[in-house]
Amino acid sequence: MMLRIEAPLLPVAIALIVGIVIGEWIKAPIVVFAAMAGILIITLFLRYHPRWQTTTILICVTLFGCIIRQYQENNMKVCWPEYPAEWQAVVIDEPIEKTKTMTVDVLLANSRQKVRCHIAKSNDSQEISVGDGLILTTHIHEIRNKTSNLHRSTTRQDSNKIASDHLKQQNHSKNQNHSTFDYQRFMASRGFTGEAYVRPFDWDWGIVDISHLSRIERLRLRFMTYRSILLKHIQEWKLDKATEGVIKAMTLGDRSDLSPTVKTTYTQAGASHILALSGMHLTIIFFIINLLMNWRKAELISQAIIVTTLWAYALLVGLSPSVTRSAFMISVYALLSVGYRDSAPINTLSFTAIVMLIINPLALYDVSFQLSYVAVCAILLGNSFFKKVIPIEWLMNHRIVKWIWGITLVSLAAQIGTAPLVAYHFGVFNPCALLANFFLIPLATLTIILTILALTTIWFPWLSDLFVMALSFVVKTMNHLLQLVTEIPYSHLNFEPFSVVLTLFIYILMGFAFILYIKYLKMHCIIK
Numbered sequence: 256m257m258l259r260i261e262a263p264l265l266p267v268a269i270a271l272i273v274g275i276v277i278g279e280w281i282k283a284p285i286v287v288f289a290a291m292a293g294i295l296i297i298t299l300f301l302r303y304h305p306r307w308q309t310t311t312i313l314i315c316v317t318l319f320g321c322i323i324r325q326y327q328e329n330n331m332k333v334c335w336p337e338y339p340a341e342w343q344a345v346v347i348d349e350p351i352e353k354t355k356t357m358t359v360d361v362l363l364a365n366s367r368q369k370v371r372c373h374i375a376k377s378n379d380s381q382e383i384s385v386g387d388g389l390i391l392t393t394h395i396h397e398i399r400n401k402t403s404n405l406h407r408s409t410t411r412q413d414s415n416k417i418a419s420d421h422l423k424q425q426n427h428s429k430n431q432n433h434s435t436f437d438y439q440r441f442m443a444s445r446g447f448t449g450e451a452y453v454r455p456f457d458w459d460w461g462i463v464d465i466s467h468l469s470r471i472e473r474l475r476l477r478f479m480t481y482r483s484i485l486l487k488h489i490q491e492w493k494l495d496k497a498t499e500g501v502i503k504a505m506t507l508g509d510r511s512d513l514s515p516t517v518k519t520t521y522t523q524a525g526a527s528h529i530l531a532l533s534g535m536h537l538t539i540i541f542f543i544i545n546l547l548m549n550w551r552k553a554e555l556i557s558q559a560i561i562v563t564t565l566w567a568y569a570l571l572v573g574l575s576p577s578v579t580r581s582a583f584m585i586s587v588y589a590l591l592s593v594g595y596r597d598s599a600p601i602n603t604l605s606f607t608a609i610v611m612l613i614i615n616p617l618a619l620y621d622v623s624f625q626l627s628y629v630a631v632c633a634i635l636l637g638n639s640f641f642k643k644v645i646p647i648e649w650l651m652n653h654r655i656v657k658w659i660w661g662i663t664l665v666s667l668a669a670q671i672g673t674a675p676l677v678a679y680h681f682g683v684f685n686p687c688a689l690l691a692n693f694f695l696i697p698l699a700t701l702t703i704i705l706t707i708l709a710l711t712t713i714w715f716p717w718l719s720d721l722f723v724m725a726l727s728f729v730v731k732t733m734n735h736l737l738q739l740v741t742e743i744p745y746s747h748l749n750f751e752p753f754s755v756v757l758t759l760f761i762y763i764l765m766g767f768a769f770i771l772y773i774k775y776l777k778m779h780c781i782i783k
């Protein structure tokens with residue numbers, strides 16, 4: 256095994272990330288652009304000095320990161336009217352029921368701005384679903400962190416009460432997660448430019464013209480409508496709330512029905528990543544489709560069908576950063592496999608990060624984006640260098656040991672790689688997460704397979720009911736086993752969240768430790 260990482264795009268991705276980060280403090284786009292143009296000219300004269308030329312190219316990429324971040328922020332600055340106005344909007348995600356409000360994400364038909372609305376709870380507002388057209392008469396305002404300015408949509412008593420209740424919930428959530436939680440940046444990373452509080456008599460149903468929306472937005476909206484139909488089919492199975500909530504979250508990305516008890520159990524067991532759609536879920540679906548489409552004589556056609564199906568699923572679940580990253584990586588892998596080329600996974604991962612950050616630089620501040628890329632990078636590095644620590648010939652003769660070693664390697668690499676980041680964002684560490692993954696991955700795979708079978712056999716009720724019964728048993732077993740894990744002493748440790756400096760320092764130490772371990776393996780001829 257050679258100690259080599261084929262990832263020429265990795266330094267480019269890191270330089271772009273650095274540029275996006277420092278772009279928060281550099282607010283002179285013209286100066287940055289002029290500097291980048293000057294360095295590009297210098298680069299042209301360094302063709303005989305490849306190292307210096309590489310350095311100047313990376314500096315240009317860093318400056319480019321500053322520019323695209325500033326461009327994105329300028330595009331998201333909307334001058335909202337100071338007084339209530341009428342807006343035509345379409346619902347783009349499943350509403351979330353709160354204590355006294357319904358959180359409804361909408362897209363304004365004319366301006367194509369993404370707005371989060373908090374509509375007073377009523378019988379009518381509880382019927383809102385994806386794809387519905389709404390006529391809103393309210394004051395939309397910029398999203399702010401300052402609580403004094405965050406809720407000023409109206410001066411009436413009932414609206415103030417709604418805003419106050421939501422603010423208490425929001426602040427409680429902030430205090431639980433991180434004392435320095437930046438709500439404005441979080442919403443910006445999700446593409447939201449405004450927020451509004453809507454009283455019961457300030458909205459109505461309506462027919463909204465969506466021709467102004469882009470084709471991608473209309474396509475995503477259509478698939479989200481299909482998702483809403485599938486969610487209603489799952490509700491018709493009449494499962495208990497805990498089981499139903501887990502199935503919806505694991506297969507369609509709808510976390511609205513997850514109870515606080517279930518969330519706490521999965522978090523304390525270190526299994527909360529199962530409830531958030533990620534590369535693991537898409538990889539399972541990829542292998543299922545790949546088994547069904549294994550046409551060796553028509554590989555191009557089969558790979559095209561697989562990629563199309565995966566992107567259809569990504570649209571179905573809302574194109575979250577982790578799912579988009581995974582779909583992008585698998586698409587590149589499928590394309591390279593057709594040409595019988597090496598997929599160079601670290602390089603592919605870097606390429607997907609570059610593309611996604613160019614499209615939306617503020618996605619860098621999305622926690623799911625960070626955890627997704629760090630976890631996959633840790634898994635790829637761990638798998639590349641440590642999988643041959645145990646001779647592969649011996650593993651092939653001991654299949655059970657091979658399976659245990661594979662799960663251990665993936666789980667341990669992901670847990671170690673993401674531990675500092677989880678400690679920074681949430682102030683928690685789960686020592687028993689490795690134990691949970693031994694049964695979690697097989698049960699999660701069964702859950703996804705059985706859900707697909709139950710949904711695709713709805714025209715044969717007796718067969719669908721059989722799959723639903725099996726699905727219910729699997730999910731209940733998974734929930735029960737995770738509950739047992741949380742009862743183990745010190746299965747979860749809570750502490751003060753790490754600072755940025757401490758988090759970076761830990762990752763630097765981990766990098767040095769990784770290099771030293773590789774040198775140790777080379778010295779003992781375990782790897783070359």
